[in-house]
Amino acid sequence: xxxxxxxxxxxxxxxxxxxxxxxxxxxxxxxxxxxxxxxxxxxxxxxxxxxxxxxxxxxxxxxxxxxxxxxxxxxxxxxxxxxxxxxxxxxxxxxxxxxxxxxxxxxxxxxxxxxxxxxxxxxxxxxxxxxxxxxxxxxxxxxxxxxxxxxxxxxxxxxxxxxxxxxxxxxxxxxxxxxxxxxxxxxxxxxxxxxxxxxxxxxxxxxxxxxxxxxxxxxxxxxxxxxxxxxxxxxxxxxxxxxxxxxxxx
Amino acid sequence: xxxxxxxxxxxxxxxxxxxxxxxxxxxxxxxxxxxxxxxxxxxxxxxxxxxxxxxxxxxxxxxxxxxxxxxxxxxxxxxxxxxxxxxxxxxxxxxxxxxxxxxxxxxxxxxxxxxxxxxxxxxxxxxxxxxxxxxxxxxxxxxxxxxxxxxxxxxxxxxxxxxxxxxxxxxxxxxxxxxxxxxxxxxxxxxxxxxxxxxxxxxxxxxxxxxxxxxxxxxxxxxxxxxxxxxxxxxxxxxxxxxxxxxxxxxxxxxxxxxxxxxxx
Numbered sequence: 001x002x003x004x005x006x007x008x009x010x011x012x013x014x015x016x017x018x019x020x021x022x023x024x025x026x027x028x029x030x031x032x033x034x035x036x037x038x039x040x041x042x043x044x045x046x047x048x049x050x051x052x053x054x055x056x057x058x059x060x061x062x063x064x065x066x067x068x069x070x071x072x073x074x075x076x077x078x079x080x081x082x083x084x085x086x087x088x089x090x091x092x093x094x095x096x097x098x099x100x101x102x103x104x105x106x107x108x109x110x111x112x113x114x115x116x117x118x119x120x121x122x123x124x125x126x127x128x129x130x131x132x133x134x135x136x137x138x139x140x141x142x143x144x145x146x147x148x149x150x151x152x153x154x155x156x157x158x159x160x161x162x163x164x165x166x167x168x169x170x171x172x173x174x175x176x177x178x179x180x181x182x183x184x185x186x187x188x189x190x191x192x193x194x195x196x197x198x199x200x201x202x203x204x205x206x207x208x209x210x211x212x213x214x215x216x217x218x219x220x221x222x223x224x225x226x227x228x229x230x231x232x233x234x235x236x237x238x239x240x241x242x243x244x245x246x247x248x249x250x
Numbered sequence: 251x252x253x254x255x256x257x258x259x260x261x262x263x264x265x266x267x268x269x270x271x272x273x274x275x276x277x278x279x280x281x282x283x284x285x286x287x288x289x290x291x292x293x294x295x296x297x298x299x300x301x302x303x304x305x306x307x308x309x310x311x312x313x314x315x316x317x318x319x320x321x322x323x324x325x326x327x328x329x330x331x332x333x334x335x336x337x338x339x340x341x342x343x344x345x346x347x348x349x350x351x352x353x354x355x356x357x358x359x360x361x362x363x364x365x366x367x368x369x370x371x372x373x374x375x376x377x378x379x380x381x382x383x384x385x386x387x388x389x390x391x392x393x394x395x396x397x398x399x400x401x402x403x404x405x406x407x408x409x410x411x412x413x414x415x416x417x418x419x420x421x422x423x424x425x426x427x428x429x430x431x432x433x434x435x436x437x438x439x440x441x442x443x444x445x446x447x448x449x450x451x452x453x454x455x456x457x458x459x460x461x462x463x464x465x466x467x468x469x470x471x472x473x474x475x476x477x478x479x480x481x482x483x484x485x486x487x488x489x490x491x492x493x494x495x496x497x498x499x500x501x502x503x504x505x506x507x508x509x510x511x512x513x514x515x
Contacts (some may be wrong), residue, residue: 054339054340077340084333084337092264104252104255105343109252146299229364
């Protein structure tokens with residue numbers, strides 16, 4: 001049995017009277033490609049923010065890369081990469097300046113940061129754009145840079161929160177190729193949230209989230225078999241009683 | 251420390267790329283010197299004892315510091331809008347480190363702008379305060395930039411939209427300027443307004459600058475009006491209080507993630 005990269009026990013979060021995440025028990029294994037599938041408003045982003053120490057849980061506990069997200073928040077943040085739904089790059093800085101800024105924030109010494117940045121620029125196809133301002137980049141390239149920055153400090157767990165939102169199909173495809181290459185190269189654990197079933201298909205395991213609750217958990221094949229359907233879309237419908245594309249009754 | 255330097259370097263790069271902001275910060279005090287100086291000089295009762303434009307010099311430097319460091323705080327608001335603040339808050343550093351980095355950036359920007367303007371301004375109004383005076387002026391500029399930068403950050407951390415921030419800034423900036431002694435001695439204000447002066451960080455900065463630059467006119471009533479030690483202590487207190495409060499506010503989860511949660515519903 002491999003160690004858990006992410007472990008949540010009864011994790012929950014309320015915003016005032018809104019129960020964003022009800023009760024989550026979850027274990028994501030080391031090096032796993034884990035999909036978190038659910039409609040908008042299901043609590044996916046809240047879960048990511050809880051695991052990334054940006055929110056304090058209302059109840060329950062969570063450990064990421066072996067660290068408690070409340071007690072050891074700095075240690076946790078040191079070991080995770082987080083790519084938000086919307087880009088968090090500084091548009092007025094160049095590609096390289098954004099990476100250098102992040103390197104300083106993550107306390108990577110200059111002599112280590114320079115080769116690492118060079119390596120990432122190569123890996124993410126950004127070498128020729130290194131001196132361009134971020135505002136001049138296409139959406140796909142910005143996303144690639146967001147992920148490159150998330151990988152700068154060689155995290156053990158990479159959170160991708162709806163990473164393909166707003167990207168055209170070609171940019172999406174190249175993004176997935178990139179993620180697969182990263183996983184193959186580093187044994188990285190990837191925690192992906194998405195509301196697209198086709199993005200959850202290649203995952204090792206998928207958790208289906210609806211209205212802040214876990215509706216199903218397993219490999220895509222297991223889930224389909226158990227529900228007697230041929231698609232994850234069908235799994236969602238069978239487990240929640242409504243279609244993934246429709247807004248859930250929160 | 252590397253994180254603090256990272257934040258400072260980024261703010262510097264951004265500042266230097268905003269040519270309009272650089273130009274405005276350098277030209278603004280001279281616009282005041284020429285236009286406000288010309289107008290106020292005609293009604294200035296100290297005429298004969300001190301040239302009004304010379305009297306204005308410490309106040310104008312205070313104004314440069316104020317605009318420089320308060321506008322630097324604006325970057326925290328734009329960072330929140332652009333999402334950069336979230337990235338900074340997910341880095342493995344304490345909120346107080348973020349607050350310190352932002353405040354030191356504001357200090358550096360305020361100080362550099364004031365020194366650039368001061369070099370020209372002092373020769374224009376032919377004010378030669380000597381080495382000790384220049385050193386004290388430098389200390390006054392650094393301390394005021396620090397205090398105003400910390401308070402600017404506190405404003406930016408508590409105000410979440412750019413429009414709101416701009417509105418509040420206008421509301422803060424002008425009373426602060428008029429109650430600072432930059433344009434006239436504060437002892438001439440009525441007791442109620444004079445009491446407000448003690449709440450104004452810029453007043454201590456300008457006063458310290460007057461001690462530094464107008465020492466020769468103290469006897470005539472145009473130099474510093476409060477004790478130097480009080481100026482220094484008050485500026486330090488504003489800086490520390492601003493930093494501590496801003497660090498706490500930056501750490502409030504509402505500032506970063508709840509907005510995102512609301513957007514999605």
